[in-house]
Amino acid sequence: METLDTVPDEDFLRLDHQICFSLHAATRAFNGVYREALKELGLTYPQYLVMLVLWEHGELPVKGIGERLRLDSGTLSPLLKRLEAAGYVERRRSPEDERSVTVRPTGAGTALKEKALGVPRRIAAATGLPLEDIRDLRERLDALAVRLDGVDPDALGSCT
Amino acid sequence: METLDTVPDEDFLRLDHQICFSLHAATRAFNGVYREALKELGLTYPQYLVMLVLWEHGELPVKGIGERLRLDSGTLSPLLKRLEAAGYVERRRSPEDERSVTVRPTGAGTALKEKALGVPRRIAAATGLPLEDIRDLRERLDALAVRLDGVDPDALGSCT
DNA sequence: CACGATTCAGTTGTGCACAACTCAATCGCG
DNA sequence: CGCGATTGAGTTGTGCACAACTGAATCGTG
Structure with a gap:
């Protein structure tokens, strides 16, 4: 074998x-x-991902977005600032915890969802794959990501 | 169904x-x-990919590297400059066609290959997947990329 | 309560991806 | 041959990813 x-x-x-x-x-x-x-x-792909989680959850702290997308504040802070400048989200320091910033879609941001509804379907169609295969591939990739995220860094150094 | x-x-x-x-x-x-x-x-992942194709082919024009990695000159030019600064590659304008720049590994660049030999094996081991599954996943991803690269941009616009 | 540790957002710096562009070299057609 | 079109590398500008760091707010333990 x-x-x-x-x-x-x-x-x-x-x-x-x-x-x-x-x-x-x-x-x-x-x-x-x-x-x-x-x-x-008018969105980039990572911006679209952020809007997706906001549409699903209504509002989230920066940290919550980061957990769902595996992105850190170094990536999210400027991205959210651009989304705010575009008028799609609002950022407000949380009253309960002044360290945290709550992000939520504005009216324009929520309205954007209607225009976005057709996007993933068109993408799925573009892949030319049946839904079942897409799901299967997705599951394999998720399993792979989980494994790789859990890898011990020392195991990757030189072959000692 | x-x-x-x-x-x-x-x-x-x-x-x-x-x-x-x-x-x-x-x-x-x-x-x-x-x-x-x-x-x-001392390599980033994209730099490693460039070294891989150079180890395989000995020397290539910038365009040849770009074709194999699907990267354009805007990405490759600064990347190659960094590889050159690190002493791993040489760049020379081609005598036959002065527009073209030939890239080849230096002695240090070639020597690096020995140290790199173990890398992909360790990565494969980190995935925890049998070789067969890795290959299968790779083939699916390649097929997907080919399909997506061939998508008509107009088909992705609004649902008209 | 006090104070060190932790948490959270943000900043800075490096590198990649890509669009749009420049400019020189080359090609090809009349 | 001459000249417009094309090709190849490079530059510029924007945005993302991430490491390393800052600084303020909060937590936890004595």
């Missing part, structure tokens, strides 16, 4: 054997398609 | 139904793992 151990290093190093490259390429291909689809909404 | 058409818009809009998010998250998880593994080589 073919296992990790029976494949020579050289083969592992060849670009076309590496899943990471495919993942990278697929992500950028998706980004390109989303860029096109989101153009009419 | 459940098809694209029998699922309501709302469900499509829910974050946890969307493959793009999973892809995004998986890519960032991978990047994190690679960042760790590549730290000892």
Whole structure:
């Protein structure tokens, strides 16, 4: 049987054997398609993700958004500032905890949801995959991400 | 049977139904793992991809690297400049075509390959997936990227 | 209550992705 | 041959990702 151990290093190093490259390429291909689809909404893809969680939850602290999207404040702070400048969200320091900032969609931000409704369907159609396959792929990717997030950094250093 | 058409818009809009998010998250998880593994080589992940194609091909014009990695000169030019500053590659205008710049690994760049040999294996091990599954996932992602790259931009505009 | 530890948002700096552009070299057609 | 179109690398500007850091608010334990 073919296992990790029976494949020579050289083969592992060849670009076309590496899943990471495919993942990278697929992500950028998706980004390109989303860029096109989101153009009419005036949103970038990460901004769209933020609006998605806000539409679902009504309002969230920055931290809550970050947990759901696995993004830190260094990424979210400027992104939210741009969304605020575009008039789609409001930011307010929480009265209960002055450290926290609550983000919620404005009227315009909520209205945007109607225009966004068709987007994921069109993307799904663009993949040309049946819903079942999309789900299956999604589950594999999620499982992969969970595994990779849990990897011990020391295990990746040199082969000691 | 459940098809694209029998699922309501709302469900499509829910974050946890969307493959793009999973892809995004998986890519960032991978990047994190690679960042760790590549730290000892002093390479970022995209720089590592460039070195991979150079190790395979010996030398390539900037355009050739871009074709293999689907990156344009706007991304590659500064990246290659950094690789050159690090002493891993050389850039020379091609004598046959003065527009073209040939990139090839220096001695240090070639030597780096030995240190890199173990990296993809450690990454593969970190995924915890059997080789067969990794390959299967890779093929699906490649097929997806090809489809998405071929999408007609007009098909993504508003639902007209 | 006091004070060190923690939490949260934000800033800074580096690097990647990509659109739009510049400019020189080359190509190709009349 | 001459000249407009194309090609290839590079630059500029915008936005995201993330590490490292700041500073204020809050928490927890003595």
